[in-house]
Amino acid sequence: MPSGVPGLFAALALQGAVFGACQAGITALTGRLGQADQAGLVYAAMGVMSAVAGLAMAAVPERVGARTRRRLATGAALALSLPLLGTRGLPGLYAVVTVLGVAYAPHLITVFGLLERAVAPYRLAETMGVATSALVGGQALAVAVTGRLAETHGPTAAFAVASAAAGLTFVLALTVRPAAYAGAPENALHARVPDTPPAARDRRGG
Numbered sequence: 720m721p722s723g724v725p726g727l728f729a730a731l732a733l734q735g736a737v738f739g740a741c742q743a744g745i746t747a748l749t750g751r752l753g754q755a756d757q758a759g760l761v762y763a764a765m766g767v768m769s770a771v772a773g774l775a776m777a778a779v780p781e782r783v784g785a786r787t788r789r790r791l792a793t794g795a796a797l798a799l800s801l802p803l804l805g806t807r808g809l810p811g812l813y814a815v816v817t818v819l820g821v822a823y824a825p826h827l828i829t830v831f832g833l834l835e836r837a838v839a840p841y842r843l844a845e846t847m848g849v850a851t852s853a854l855v856g857g858q859a860l861a862v863a864v865t866g867r868l869a870e871t872h873g874p875t876a877a878f879a880v881a882s883a884a885a886g887l888t889f890v891l892a893l894t895v896r897p898a899a900y901a902g903a904p905e906n907a908l909h910a911r912v913p914d915t916p917p918a919a920r921d922r923r924g925g
């Protein structure tokens with residue numbers, strides 16, 4: 720596996736953990752406020768803002784490289800998650816969670832782009848499958864763990880886990896620098912993916 724790829728998988732798992740911990744905290748807080756039916760709407764507000772930020776990524780100049788975008792997104796996720804620890808009311812929860820959604824999609828888009836450039840083209844589908852599984856697995860595990868924490872210690876405990884996971888994601892963004900696959904073109908998104916690995920083509924004389 721190319722150097723740096725496991726770190727990108729870990730970043731996605733941690734991003735999923737942020738999702739899951741936020742979900743558990745939102746559910747616990749809205750339930751404590753007697754507004755349990757608002758939990759889905761609060762979480763949806765985060766998703767909508769994340770989608771808007773993802774679409775806005777198309778306007779980011781090319782001179783802002785992937786590593787810079789990743790560090791900015793993860794740093795923003797950490798900073799914007801901290802107000803959750805002091806959130807006690809529903810209006811504040813809506814405001815904090817909605818703003819927090821700005822950091823999510825840019826990080827996901829950037830990490831998937833780095834993975835696309837880091838692996839051989841014939842391993843792209845495999846890599847994306849593992850990456851998606853890491854994201855979903857991190858979310859599922861975080862919901863299971865932080866759901867119990869929120870029941871026992873309140874929503875702040877779940878939000879603390881979300882901030883901790885965001886902090887670890889930021890650390891990975893600062894320390895893990897995946898290199899581009901040596902045999903891939905600069906714009907791997909439009910590259911033709913071969914049907915078989917190079918070794919297999921060589922054995923067939925292709």
